[in-house]
Amino acid sequence: MKKIIYLLSAGMLLSVCIACKEKKETPEYNIILPKVPHEVVDTIVGVMPETESTTEVTWGGKYKVYVHREPADSMDLVTMSDGKKYKDNRIKIRITREDGSVFFDRVFTKNAFASYLDNDYKEKSTLLGLVYYSLDKSNLYFAGSVGSPDMMSDDFIPFRVSISRMGDVGIQQETVIDVEIDEPDSIQDNGQTPI
Numbered sequence: 001m002k003k004i005i006y007l008l009s010a011g012m013l014l015s016v017c018i019a020c021k022e023k024k025e026t027p028e029y030n031i032i033l034p035k036v037p038h039e040v041v042d043t044i045v046g047v048m049p050e051t052e053s054t055t056e057v058t059w060g061g062k063y064k065v066y067v068h069r070e071p072a073d074s075m076d077l078v079t080m081s082d083g084k085k086y087k088d089n090r091i092k093i094r095i096t097r098e099d100g101s102v103f104f105d106r107v108f109t110k111n112a113f114a115s116y117l118d119n120d121y122k123e124k125s126t127l128l129g130l131v132y133y134s135l136d137k138s139n140l141y142f143a144g145s146v147g148s149p150d151m152m153s154d155d156f157i158p159f160r161v162s163i164s165r166m167g168d169v170g171i172q173q174e175t176v177i178d179v180e181i182d183e184p185d186s187i188q189d190n191g192q193t194p195i
Contacts, residue, residue: 045087046150047086047087048069048071048087048128050069050070050071052066052067052068052069055067057135057140060137061097063098064095065093065132067091067130069129069130070089070092071087071088071090072087072088072089072090072109075090075109076088078125080148080149084150088126089110089127090108091108091129092105092107092108104163106169108127108161110146112169116146117157124148125148125155126146127144127145128156129143130142130143131144138165139162139163139164140162143160143161144160144171145157159173159174
């Protein structure tokens with residue numbers, strides 16, 4: 001009886017080994033599939049840093065000129081020719097008198113400069129900045145620019161923006177703005193480099 005059990009056990013072991021060996025040798029288990037390349041889509045949206053500055057000026061009285069740039073979440077994204085997307089900017093200029101009353105308060109977007117931009121440039125550019133730089137008896141002057149938000153690019157169109165004593169805004173496209181920006185009495189830049 002013990003011999004029969006040993007023979008049956010040996011037979012079962014032999015059949016299991018043969019069955020396992022046959023499965024390993026079948027070609028369906030030796031198929032190597034090539035890797036399928038997949039395209040990685042850049043979903044990061046570029047954002048220029050938020051900046052602000054406050055400058056005190058004497059213009060027939062003391063005024064404070066406050067300029068604040070921030071990303072414009074409510075505006076359409078700008079898609080560059082390389083496919084990268086950026087948020088456009090909005091810039092608030094607020095000018096107050098010495099007594100704290102508001103003389104001027106307006107938010108500028110790229111649309112303020114639209115008449116100087118062709119459609120292609122308008123779609124692929126952002127409002128880069130507005131910086132106070134000078135005054136005369138009639139106007140306060142700001143250097144403005146619309147262009148590529150890519151920090152490595154020097155593609156932009158310069159503008160001179162004037163604000164009159166009546167609060168009227170004038171915009172003029174410039175070929176070059178050569179300005180000496182006076183050091184303001186106080187600049188707050190939230191840790192960012194001002195434009």
